[in-house]
Amino acid sequence: MADEKPKTNITSIAPGKIRVKGYDIAELMGRKSFAEVVYLILKGELPTEAEGRMMDAILTSSIDHGITPPSSLAARIIMSGGNPLNAAVAGGILTIGESHGGAIEQCARYLQEYTGRDGEPGLVAKDLLRDLSLKKIRIPGFGHRLHNVDPRTVRLFRMADELRFSGKHQRLAKEVEAAFKKDGKDLPINVDGAIAAVISDMGFDWRLGKGFFIISRTVGLVAHAYEERIRQKPMRNFGVIEHEYDGPEAREL
């Protein structure tokens, strides 16, 4: 038996009755959008209409990025090995680490820590960059290998502005971008950084940062695993035949 009864504040279950954060799930169905219920389950309260729309946009922003990201690739490779859909999606989610999607969590953490400090946002941004520089950490959420201006970032910030969610975290993020520019570095806020700033201004704990990406990208992973299943042969070549062996030469026992 467990040490003590574990506690949960998410969902209560009784025969014929399922309540998510106190609300009857059958009532939520049809009256609240999926994104609103995602907000409810992560935040504990139902969103305002504006919060709900922002949530829709955030979840849509990371829904897919094509066939090349590590997550799509891993999901396809697992499907190609002859496995069920859930194994493929799980493998895709496993790739979402510090260097892929994890930036949301880390960026939100820094933004939440440093906005707690006194001082002008511009000065706080400099403090943040100096502190990270001393630790030899590059701030996550800035720069993108492909998109110079990320259309998702632009859209998220414009919506946040219109819906009145532009707060101190977005301000700090923009000051960081400006500080980079002043130093001649072209490291614009990327979509991870934008999500980090917006969810921070909406009051979400940074520890949930990667969760937004996971919830969103799972949809793309289902689509890629499904496409692999219906359009490709099992065990196809994933393109890494060309490599170089530089280990020990042939030798005898």
Add this chain to the structure above:
Amino acid sequence: MADEKPKTNITSIAPGKIRVKGYDIAELMGRKSFAEVVYLILKGELPTEAEGRMMDAILTSSIDHGITPPSSLAARIIMSGGNPLNAAVAGGILTIGESHGGAIEQCARYLQEYTGRDGEPGLVAKDLLRDLSLKKIRIPGFGHRLHNVDPRTVRLFRMADELRFSGKHQRLAKEVEAAFKKDGKDLPINVDGAIAAVISDMGFDWRLGKGFFIISRTVGLVAHAYEERIRQKPMRNFGVIEHEYDGPEAREL
């Protein structure tokens, strides 16, 4: 290099431009709900308003079922072992097999195969049950260990009715339930069966069945993994201390 260039019809990527099924992702953000974009990516076209609302309800229906299902438990155990959020969620998704969530896929498969047959739905239902009985397969999507009347099933069918998605797959599913009842078996359509019937009537391939459950439940898994992290001690007892060892007695080498 790969045998040939792999093809994908999901998302096209170019610097500064991401198009999901042809639509600019920045345009979708803020103008379409997340559930509508999920529909788009799985079906290839944007939903009507009614289809979008149905999608919201389906995705909400499986969002969480508390702390006890295998998926919640696995996600919490992995988090408890000191792992990142993505590993915990991936482990939760791994549990979603033939006996947990997989019923949607299998049930949708039977419904889609048998609605292709000629004859009265009542007779087709009998054929289906007889065929499965010969193969000693219990039809998935019927019966629930806890909920005698599942409120989610009732709600899904009522919405499908109001929104005019009640088609031949739901009819067949109800005939199966009726056939069970006539035989004195209390095996009502459960939420997996209801989703299977509704997505089949909406025109989704049964191979995507488990995908709906995965997309929906991932949200609950993020919530459980997060709650485990912030409310529980690492490596807590998950309640299986009491067990019986019935292997070989102590013996010497």
Add this chain to the structure above:
Amino acid sequence: MADEKPKTNITSIAPGKIRVKGYDIAELMGRKSFAEVVYLILKGELPTEAEGRMMDAILTSSIDHGITPPSSLAARIIMSGGNPLNAAVAGGILTIGESHGGAIEQCARYLQEYTGRDGEPGLVAKDLLRDLSLKKIRIPGFGHRLHNVDPRTVRLFRMADELRFSGKHQRLAKEVEAAFKKDGKDLPINVDGAIAAVISDMGFDWRLGKGFFIISRTVGLVAHAYEERIRQKPMRNFGVIEHEYDGPEAREL
């Protein structure tokens, strides 16, 4: 609380005492080889010296196959995304499905089922191939994309011969190969098929077939994930940039 106490016959635990299949683990350490203890835990009894040597050879045979198999690739992609070693190895193991490593399980299943039949091995082999042909199943464990003569197969069969483990399953497998040859098909027994035949002759349940591959290949996966970590940059290109998008053309909302 659980319905009833679960039972296990693998390992008994008490303070200061761990017994695997009845043997004190501290006694096994240093007196039995790892492969012998693997045999013990999977079979329930310690192996003879010959069985132990065969086990060493089987586990060595699948330990690694370089950088290109799906399992190595998935493990490296996950490591590259910035994840811990266990997530990378888990992802590699997820690829080991019906089309990659899973052949051992399926091949062993057919060999174990058909050796139970009466008749000359040559005739049984024909029955097996005819039955599978009717079901449009290609027998797993035969043919290899790269190795025409697989050196591991040759070695396993020679050792099985010397150590007196050549039994009816290996005979049937060789008859299947011969039947293919007679039909002009070059489908030699591959390493999966050889392992399937040898473990069947050693008395292992076919349901453990994939387990041998998993135990063995996990070693290679640790090596690949580790090499990725220490020799490669995070988020490197895994070689699938070149692909073709053939979905809907750009369109407006």
Add this chain to the structure above:
Amino acid sequence: MADEKPKTNITSIAPGKIRVKGYDIAELMGRKSFAEVVYLILKGELPTEAEGRMMDAILTSSIDHGITPPSSLAARIIMSGGNPLNAAVAGGILTIGESHGGAIEQCARYLQEYTGRDGEPGLVAKDLLRDLSLKKIRIPGFGHRLHNVDPRTVRLFRMADELRFSGKHQRLAKEVEAAFKKDGKDLPINVDGAIAAVISDMGFDWRLGKGFFIISRTVGLVAHAYEERIRQKPMRNFGVIEHEYDGPEAREL
């Protein structure tokens, strides 16, 4: 195409020839034990006889710890959900995080860092404990919830002594234990700490620490997943029905 050809020094593959660290795999089979080939692949060179025996003991030490550890539990839950063996084992491996098995890696890291310092081992041990205390980190690899004297630890150290692998890392680990004792803390070196010290004295990189545990425990996970499949019903109760919901009370939309 990839940025450049990736390099690997593990295994070279050519038609009919597989070489692990330069050695023909068919030659290794039957002439070297599995544990010796594990050593080869992780270290780059074949072990001496003593190193091979030590390797056998290390890999045997963590092979299984019964039905209760997070890894066994997760593997069984996934199997119980109706999934293939590889998914169950992968889920078990996912649990092996910082708080379960991960201690080997972290403990080996500290031992390798601090043995590089000048000074008496006893003083270095005090430095190490003081440094970790300042960072509020409890040193991993010491203390066990169940075994006061862990028989595996005793055995590993005795073998290391007999086989002449007792070096500075084991000395430092013992000084740490002694320092705890002097402070009235009963935190004996546990099996993770013992493995960490021994593999460090054998010259393995601490980054491989978790790898030893993964390779070893994978065997137990195969056994547990298999036992779950053949001895238990799908979707059985894993014993966490009793819990407390302490979230929002029932409320209306």
